[in-house]
Amino acid sequence: MRTFLLPIALLILLPGCDRPTPSSAASSPTAASAKPADAFFAQLGALCGKAFAGRLVAFDERDRESFGGPSVMHVRTCSEQEIRIPFHVGDDRSRTWIVSRVDGGLRLKHDHRHRDGSEDDLTQYGGDSAAAGAGTAIRQSFPADAESKAMFLKGGLNASVDNVWSLEVEPGSRFAYELRRPDRHFRVEFDLSQPVEAPPPPWGYE
Template sequence: MKKFLVLSMMILSAVGFSQKLTESQKFWINLEKHCGKSYEGTVTQGGKEGDGFTGKKLVMQVLSCEPNRIRIPFYVGDDKCRTWVLFKNEEQILRLKHDHRHEDGTEDKVTQYGGENSNHGFENLQMFPADKETAQRISYASTNLWWITLDEKTFTYNLRRIGSDRLFTATFDLTKPVEFNEKPWGWKE
């Protein structure tokens, strides 16, 4: 029996089962577990009356999970213009982009901005400092830092503009999926 266990471990090791996952891979896998589900949330930091978010129904929908792209529409009341798009490359570096659309599906003037994590982050936290493309498109966003936290109970989307008092956090309860059958403006499979 002992020889069988040793041989089995050697075989598993040889075929790569002992290979460790990076923190960003673990994060990605945990996020994929929510594919097809929707969750309600609230503004938990930075909100104030009249900001366009506070007091409105917030829903995140993990609508599409592909091998290298996860799309998460973020609905604010009846506004269906926002989708968070996460990409991963071969090195397991993650990128966050914001896809903003008009009701007719055309891209907003301010869209496709975001950042790339500079390392593998943590299993439950990925940070995305603004990238060059964002700085060129939207100069005031060049100091933006976005981060997402993910654990068994919550998903948070966060924005901090370094050098200012701008801070925004939306927190979603992952313990209570909600029925939600909407699609964001301009959605294409």
């Protein structure tokens, strides 16, 4: 297991994709007429193909080394059912957020990869928005699901069973990724008003 696993174990957050395929499919229905989860998914899909620079706004001092460098999110692939968003920090391209439609709402999963493209021991964890209520067109939250809790307990990461991840999209203004639990608050925000050059593909999806 590579040395990056320590910050992953501390945060259990942030963390694969096909070729980027910007699509309007992910951005229909309109936010005004859709249910909150559908409206949120549409607003996220409207960003498909674009990349944005980010900055830490809530973190522990231990996060600075691993997450304090230049960061960028790239809404890289979109379909009617799934949106994949690589999250890069410096030259670390190990993380991808996966947002998909499920019965009753949305699902967030974290795909962690090694530099050679193989899956990390700690990967594909997350939860469903339905467990946190309807949410809004701006914010959806995802409490850790049973599969993720079992993974955390097996790995000795007991505190992480209380993880709740949240995503926010304020069109033209801000995208945010957040992790909360009783002893933890991590949040990174991205400026949607100024797209940046798309980064290289995430590890494992070159």
